[in-house]
Amino acid sequence: MSEEATNKELYETLVQPVVNAFLSGVNGTVMVYGPTGAGKTYTMIGDEQKREELRCYKVSEAQSSSESNGVLLYAVDSILKSAITEAESGSTNILKCSYIEVYNDSVFDLLQDKGQLQSPLAINESDSK
Numbered sequence: 488m489s490e491e492a493t494n495k496e497l498y499e500t501l502v503q504p505v506v507n508a509f510l511s512g513v514n515g516t517v518m519v520y521g522p523t524g525a526g527k528t529y530t531m532i533g534d535e536q537k538r539e540e541l542r543c544y545k546v547s548e549a550q551s552s553s554e555s556n557g558v559l560l561y562a563v564d565s566i567l568k569s570a571i572t573e574a575e576s577g578s579t580n581i582l583k584c585s586y587i588e589v590y591n592d593s594v595f596d597l598l599q600d601k602g603q604l605q606s607p608l609a610i611n612e613s614d615s616k
Contacts, residue, residue, distance in 0.1 A: 498561040533557035
């Protein structure tokens, strides 16, 4: 995709197929990679205000068409709307997600409360596979 592609275009082209597969029962991963300052956080979340909205996400207040949304907000919106539709028909859903950052050989939980000291997650390695 070009550098001028919007987050909505990125979502529709690259992430929405992962979300659709997830909604059909397939695990999915979306990963961004690049140097510092390349726009990874903006691509995933959007502008600074959207980061706070994601922490207090409510489907009823979602602005799916906002140009400042990141692909993660589009994905969360799609997943929760689907879960609500299924719940209205009597289905029960369990949604689990993680949002991590790998930086300098350390892994950080980006869903951790802002007020807590950000410390790397423990990495457990095993010789057996």
